[in-house]
Amino acid sequence: MQQIQVNLRPTEKADLEFFFQFQLDEEAGYLAAFMPENHTDKEAYVEKYTRFLNDPTIHMQTILVDEIIAGSISKFEREGDAEITYWIDRRFWGKGVATTALKNFLILENTRPILGRVAFDNLGSQRVLERCGFVKIGTDKGFANARQTEIEEFIYKLT
Numbered sequence: 001m002q003q004i005q006v007n008l009r010p011t012e013k014a015d016l017e018f019f020f021q022f023q024l025d026e027e028a029g030y031l032a033a034f035m036p037e038n039h040t041d042k043e044a045y046v047e048k049y050t051r052f053l054n055d056p057t058i059h060m061q062t063i064l065v066d067e068i069i070a071g072s073i074s075k076f077e078r079e080g081d082a083e084i085t086y087w088i089d090r091r092f093w094g095k096g097v098a099t100t101a102l103k104n105f106l107i108l109e110n111t112r113p114i115l116g117r118v119a120f121d122n123l124g125s126q127r128v129l130e131r132c133g134f135v136k137i138g139t140d141k142g143f144a145n146a147r148q149t150e151i152e153e154f155i156y157k158l159t
Helices: 015-022 026-032 042-053 097-110 123-131
Strands: 006-010 061-063 068-078 081-088 114-119 135-144 147-158
Touching: 006 097, 015 042, 015 068, 015 081, 061 097, 068 097, 081 097, 097 123, 114 123, 123 135, 123 147
Parallel strands: 081 114
Antiparallel strands: 006 061, 061 068, 068 081, 114 147, 135 147
16 A cells, blocks of 8 residues: 655645635535534635734644645634644545644644544544544533534543
């Protein structure tokens, strides 16, 4: 089996077009659960993420698999806590891309502690966080726009 090469590079504005398309995938959105209400509005999406690119508290990286844009990974701050988020294009699911990307990202981003939140039924992302040393520390409930209902999410922490 051929080894895939997973690399990160700073996100560029042109990458947002790919990210927008990735998050339109309904199955991926269902698993992510917590998405903006207007996630299909491209203009709003690009405007929001362009602001994020210029925010010094947000660290955005583009995930490349064999030089193909495969997703994004970021550190952001919410209520004083550092959190990570990532999105992998479904074509790359189940190939170790998210785990490798997160391990690589955690070398670049040394803020600790750092949290990760994941929908209760997103087993793939739970495994990714656990493989990267995150420990489940609690739960929360929130309205998941992608599901139009309140769901439980698990909170993970890396110290």
